[in-house]
Amino acid sequence: MxxxxxxxxxxxxxxxxxxxxxxxxxxxxxxxxxxxxxxxxxxxxxxxxxxxxxxxxxxxxxLPGDPAEPAPRLLPDLPGSELSDGVVSLRPLDEGDVAFYTELHSLPEVVATSVPPVPPSAEEVRRRCLRSPANWLAGTRADLVILDTATGERAGEIDLYYQEPPTQQAMIGYSMLPAYRGRGFATRAAQLVALWAFAETDIARLIAGAAPENIGSQRVLEKAGFRREAFLRSRLPGPGGTRIDDVQYVLLAGDLLAQASSGG
Ligand SMILES: CC(C)(COP(=O)(O)OP(=O)(O)OC[C@H]1O[C@@H](n2cnc3c(N)ncnc32)[C@H](O)[C@@H]1OP(=O)(O)O)[C@@H](O)C(=O)NCCC(=O)NCCS
Structure with a gap:
């Protein structure tokens, strides 16, 4: 920061x-x-x-009757503070990422896929970065910076939103800086987050959505093992009071196991 x-x-x-x-x-x-x-x-x-x-x-x-032991974390810390497959590395977003986050969330195509589809103010960017560790500890969301492992440079962002702990369903969303697109980074990041979520949390369903015309994002999800399961009409707010359809994808732990055992 x-x-x-x-x-x-x-x-x-x-x-x-x-x-x-x-x-x-x-x-x-x-x-x-x-x-x-x-x-x-x-x-x-x-x-x-x-x-x-x-x-x-x-x-x-x-309260006096509360258990002496700390409550289990819905979203534990990353093992060794990061996830990596040797090509991309993921680490928690923090207050030092304000300039990167501002650059990424100023891109028109990233704004268009954000909810709501408006660029965040400077104050909002600062709050998101500063509050990221607190949100992770509270178990509500895990915001991660995608790094190019070879250079350590920031390449993009992937977030996991634990919106429905009672049904054990969480959602992911991601964006890449233009210079790092087309290199398989978003796919790798989605796979790393999914593996972590199924191994280290009680998340049972991982969902993600993309606009019908966002073929790139749908391809990322398919390559990461997600399956298309629904078309949600007018699911999201669009620009100028419009509404946007959403193609919904889902990944289950069993899908990953089946993929691994078939060598996929
Ligand atoms: C969508 C996005 C995240 C893809 O990131 P990426 O790192 O380039 O994706 P990958 O390199 O992992 O690509 C995975 C597959 O998708 C394909 N793909 C990626 N972008 C594509 C596009 N615009 N059109 C068609 N296919 C595309 C790739 O070719 C690859 O498939 P292949 O291996 O069969 O060739 C990136 O373009 C982006 O940040 N877009 C703006 C924000 C956004 O749309 N976020 C998602 C919101 S739902």
């Missing part, structure tokens, strides 16, 4: 409040993943976001 661009409110040390009735409450800044890890270790549960006129803080609480 650029020097000096961290909002003081985001990195404020956590505050402990005891409002009574045996309830312990921690308010933790978004830029304080260490504080969040400590709260989780101490058996606190994340319950939401405290909105105030000049700041937003994560609210964590602990």
């Amino acid at each position: 650029e020097q000096g661009s961290v909002d003081q409110n985001e990195t404020k040390p956590q505050r402990l409040i005891e409002p009574g009735q045996g309830r312990l409450e921690l308010l933790i800044g978004w830029g304080d993943p260490a504080g969040q890890r400590a709260a989780m270790e101490a058996g606190f549960t994340r319950e939401g976001v405290r909105r105030m006129p000049d700041e937003e803080l994560q609210v964590w609480s602990r």
